[in-house]
Amino acid sequence: MGVGRLERKTGPGNDPAREGRQAMKWVYEFGGGKAEGNAGMKDLLGGKGANLAEMSNLGLPVPPGFTITTQACTHYYANGRQLPEDLPGQVTAALDTVGGLVGRRFGDPSNPLLVSVRSGGRASMPGMMDTVLNLGLNDETAEGLARVAGDARFAYDAYRRFIQMYSNVVLDLDHHVFEEILEIYKEENGFSLDTDLNAEDWRKIVAAYKAKVEAELGEPFPQDVHAQLWGAIGAVFGSWMNQRAIIYRRLHRIPESWGTAVNVQAMVFGNMGASSATGVAFTRDPSTGEKTFYGEFLVNAQGEDVVAGLRTPNAITKAGRERAGESQPSLEEVMPGVYARLVEAKDRLESHYRDMQDIEFTVESGTLYMLQTRTGKRTARAAIRIAVEMAQEGLITQAEAVARVDPLSLDQLLHPTLDPDAERDVIASGLPASPGAASGEVVFEADEAEALKAQGRKVILVRIETSPEDIHGMHAAEGILTARGGMTSHAAVVARGMGRPCVSGAGTLRIDYAQGRFTASGITISKGEIITIDGGTGQVMRGEVPTLQPELSGDFATLMTWADKIRTLRVRANAETPEDARTAREFGAEGIGLCRTEHMFFEASRILAVREMILANTVADRQKALARLLPVQRDDFVQLFQIMAGLPVTIRLLDPPLHEFLPRGEEEVAELAADLGVSPDAVRGRVTELAEFNPMLGHRGCRLGISYPEIYEMQTRAIIEAALIAGEGAAEPVTPEIMIPLIATRAEFDFLKERVDKVAKAVMIEKGRTISYLVGTMIELPRAALRAGEIAQSAEFFSFGTNDLTQTTFGISRDDAGRFLGDYVEKGLLPVDPFVTIDADGVGELVQIATERGRGSRPGIKLGICGEHGGDPESIAFCARTGLDYVSCSPFRVPIARLAAAQSARLED
């Protein structure tokens, strides 16, 4: 395998390993109750190798073997794909040790040692070469194995399995060429199951397989067992740089320099008859978290048989068997001695690793062997229960328990989920845009959704895409389904904010608004028919599918209490409606970080006054329309202040461009014109006049307040009047935080703050009472971040609007990004969607700059974040590192943020 050529290819001094050649240890042995490595050496030995060493050190029955280090892989790539010169010697020595421990010799026809070869990096990585079993078999050793095992059928079955596996993963021949041979053979001989074949049959199959390999590759299947071994080692190293692995690493930010290790281990056989078996087990139930031994096994089988699913495995414990209502005996019943040793081993492993373990084992002729242990994957529910119970058992600390649960996984628990046992008639699928499951009648119009909701009916709003005009309908609906739009489309963002399930971008949907129906998978669904959507998976189902309700007490509540004790970062919610504010408080929000006042404007009862205000030709007319909005805005705020009693509430003054409030269709234009007593042309004229090329960068935010100061004046009056009302008789005074959006310069802020202060003062004089309030700003433009020092001289708080800051820093419109971000992900150019997880290098630097400069001129200035990132754990960790005071997120994300904040606090220790 080119090893011998190294001397000629690299000149002296060119080989970084050369100087230390004599000293370089490439191979670490394990087995026989001891090992050269241990669990702490994952970087060098990979996860699998380190754990095999650890289990050996623990005295558990591990088949002996050795690990070729990740450094060998690194060397391989640093030297033009040449293995280290001194590796073969170390491997041969290790093979001898292994052979000595099991009493066999590699390639010895009289008593052959067979080995498995597996890759194993620091992180588990799909796309890498996985496993070659039974390596070391050739025509002679197969015969020898038959003799030693006293079972020729076993030996040739193993040999054919080896040829197929090796040819596939090392020689790159497709599986199906072998499967075809086997199928034809079975057909010609009238066999239906593999077990129908005897030793002679397998011998013939082996011959056919070898012939096929030679025909396909022009070379015979390798008979030299060392060539087999080096072929497999080379394939493991080679697979580190295949396309799938490269893209996976790029997406998961795994450095290329890590490399992979190779594990070579003596084979043990679970398929040597009735006293042999193979199985997998979890030290606790990975689905519920219950502290019960859980697993499956198959008698007389190799590991791959369990995976292939041809035979149904049985429960490991008697209790498990009974619970599942199975009749096949459990391992506990069929091999009680082995079972006892396995229980001992799993207890040992769990208390040693201090976490739930996923273990693989094989029983060869009554002897138990441990093949692998690793931290077991589990459901969110199980993760919480295991973490809490382990802490209560004293196995781990509360802080460790908090660190053990993936915050994002809570999403599954906070929303209704589909009953996993219920039938599903899936007719389409889209993006899992907002978690939770919901069923309801199909409606296509927001107004209709609202009307039906008022009748107590449940609806799913189905739209090609949604716009701010649909918000009342989205609120009325149980869930939202769109044909267009990505994870950050309007529908997705708003639905997540509201906690409504949403499936977006279900591209196969053909929606016909005029006929009131849509088609998908050839099925037509009309208005009024029931569908179910699963926002956690993106599935769309016909009819109603039963759901399970979330459970927020018990272990969940315990864990959250622990998280709250640990974290220092505060968590607020983005909320406008009383309903959202209440949800947020239930979920533990410590105030409102962002109340988007414009959302209050879209309600049917108000939109007319809003539009009248926009269509006004004079300041006086505009003020008349605003006067009608004042009492409703005030009532909105009174409710929010009361629900959030004692907690801060940040209210953002009007932000979106005015054209977002105007109708678009001809019919609606005519309707509005009639309502306002103006001509449709006048309405259309204003719609045209207000249209913008780039609304995101247009006449919005504080720019509206500068052009039409009376709008912000009305809002300020509503806020201060509401605070006075809500504060009356309350235990704690209300301290509103008035937030001015889209500031780019201090002059803008000063201009508007002066007006806010003037109105606030006037209201307080009118009412004869005083309250305190803060005036601050969003930092959502790069310029604001850079000039934060100046702005903080006037602004009393900053809230980072990282949605818009990401849009402007990257120059990417969220609404348009769907068209090209797919290409980026496909080509591995954008490892993380910057609208989901904050771009720490770019956008993040602006946040850091603004934090430093803001604090520089106003020490103690309150700093928060209110973009979507406020609910993303990785972004929350960034906020903690940067030293912000709080994050604000959708109500349904509040628990996620609390947990993530606690984990970040630990990171900071």
Next chain:
Amino acid sequence: MGVGRLERKTGPGNDPAREGRQAMKWVYEFGGGKAEGNAGMKDLLGGKGANLAEMSNLGLPVPPGFTITTQACTHYYANGRQLPEDLPGQVTAALDTVGGLVGRRFGDPSNPLLVSVRSGGRASMPGMMDTVLNLGLNDETAEGLARVAGDARFAYDAYRRFIQMYSNVVLDLDHHVFEEILEIYKEENGFSLDTDLNAEDWRKIVAAYKAKVEAELGEPFPQDVHAQLWGAIGAVFGSWMNQRAIIYRRLHRIPESWGTAVNVQAMVFGNMGASSATGVAFTRDPSTGEKTFYGEFLVNAQGEDVVAGLRTPNAITKAGRERAGESQPSLEEVMPGVYARLVEAKDRLESHYRDMQDIEFTVESGTLYMLQTRTGKRTARAAIRIAVEMAQEGLITQAEAVARVDPLSLDQLLHPTLDPDAERDVIASGLPASPGAASGEVVFEADEAEALKAQGRKVILVRIETSPEDIHGMHAAEGILTARGGMTSHAAVVARGMGRPCVSGAGTLRIDYAQGRFTASGITISKGEIITIDGGTGQVMRGEVPTLQPELSGDFATLMTWADKIRTLRVRANAETPEDARTAREFGAEGIGLCRTEHMFFEASRILAVREMILANTVADRQKALARLLPVQRDDFVQLFQIMAGLPVTIRLLDPPLHEFLPRGEEEVAELAADLGVSPDAVRGRVTELAEFNPMLGHRGCRLGISYPEIYEMQTRAIIEAALIAGEGAAEPVTPEIMIPLIATRAEFDFLKERVDKVAKAVMIEKGRTISYLVGTMIELPRAALRAGEIAQSAEFFSFGTNDLTQTTFGISRDDAGRFLGDYVEKGLLPVDPFVTIDADGVGELVQIATERGRGSRPGIKLGICGEHGGDPESIAFCARTGLDYVSCSPFRVPIARLAAAQSARLED
């Protein structure tokens, strides 16, 4: 005037001037051949005061007086509008000195000293109190003046002038109340001219004026001359903080802390009979720059009479009179002695100040007095001639000459201008969007413009607004007129780039495309009628107005040669067409800094292939269409390389979103569908599919190159093939600079650079020849600026695209800014349009960061700027400070940039 109350109002230690009270000098005297100040003390004495002192020191005949310092103004505002306690004493002493020099006493009825009071800051500032003359007159001193002067008419005329002026500027009474009294008096008495009134008449007028003042204000007109003086001083200081002055300062970035000085000076009278006179003069002709004494005077008049324009002034020199064809004798003829002294004084002043002076003088009874001198304003043409000639005379250095000319003023010289003597029938006016004047037939369609141009006819393209589809028509037109759009609208930007005159946003135009006509000022202009536009003023005229052609040789050429010797910053041009490239070279461009390849796509002969490429459904179809574009792109580049032989050419790969190339109207869609043999629905479908919410932040720039690598591959091939062709047999090899737009991450750049390099290599292998080329990027997104260190590891040059960088840093869409930037300017929130002059604090910091980080990882990386800012002098100074290597601007801005670069270089010395 509150002076005496100071003691009570400020406690001890509260008054910053208190400690140094005895030492604080608030008053600087001048007169009698000496002065306490000089021309270098402008900060303390203001411009006017410093120059009066300087003239006194030079021994010129200046009426004696004194200046109250700007520090007194600062004190006034720092102490709740209280004047310094010790100011009155210093003023009284100075008044005594002045009285001693002229032999009169302030307020002495027997021989009264009269004074003028004038404001005078460091910078001249409209909105400030200007002048009060004849101060010191009351009922008694008027009588005394009549006696001393032996002329009662003169005395009472002076008194009534004083009452009117003082009441207006100090007591805030409107002019017209006095004018009304005078008019009625003249009417009742049958007088037509002021000179018809005798002493008694004026005495009556004075009585009526005083009665009016008392009626209006409820207090008599002040008779106490000291009260008059302190009132005037207070009015000067008070006017520093009036609204107009505040806004002016904000717009011109004059610090509030500067304050203003007050000049009090003994009156001299040009209206004491035939041996008295008053006049203004320039040491050289301010219109042509010719070295000839130039000015006007009036016999028996006060300065205000010259300004009021009631009498026509006469030429100062005989030669001037003859040239103007006037019959009234010149000063040289009528007062030869005075004239000789004036010539001596002006020669003295010009050689002393080393610049052309604007002087004011008065002759009282045969004695010459100098009242003011300051650097004279002049036309651009004059500025160049004066600067060049003064340098040639040895009066100033060449570097000083270069510094003397405002680069922006060159714009007037580089384009045809309207003959100032021609009649103009102005029918509308808009924004002066692109300088120059042009006449031609009105056309409304770009295609028609092109067709008529081909017939050799001259046209003005009139559009509601323009879009990239109109570019060929704009190119064919002599000038462009639009009804909508600001200084940075598409029409304005493109026209400036092409050097076409443009008037944009002529809001009163009503354009009717269907009827082929527009109306303005009630006049209808149909297609084919001739109009003239003046892009320097924004005027639109009916018919043809004669124009003057620019003159680029002579003094202009000399000055530019000097500028080129001084500057270190290179100047390139933004150019795509051979015509623009040639213009740029003529204007002295040192290469092309930005060739926008998309502009080449809009030509009628190519747009079809471009659209076919966009409508292609497969990569193969797209490549077919691209193959048709390849030869034309290559030819474009060959021409540019040949014209720019020996100079660098930076070519930007395709940047705008594809939908910009698609047709919009139904008719055009149908046409395109027919041309391509697809259904109109297919075209419409693609148009809809490509439509974007925020095209500025959408699928454009390198994102196109990532989605459709074949587009950039074709362009790269065209560039490298062209460079090989153009380089063949050329004296110097062509080194193209390939620029990738809209990079946000290094991964994007690497992905595309790899493809560019691959194609370039392939072409060179095909052709068997090698050239070198650079691959670099625009830095036009905040993220790119922040990550410049990383990007520079791969990118070989940076070009700052400050147009887009400003859009994203501010979050402002240029296309939409027109709607609110007006409010910003009106409210003084944005002193400078950041699209015209770079925002040094925000956008500029990003440029600095990128410069540092880029050089940090690639020392010597070539850095330039190619936004509109590349042609703006203040922005060029910023580029020089930041250490960029070059700026790139429109061809017509190249001379401006060369001059500005030279001036910046001097700043850097």
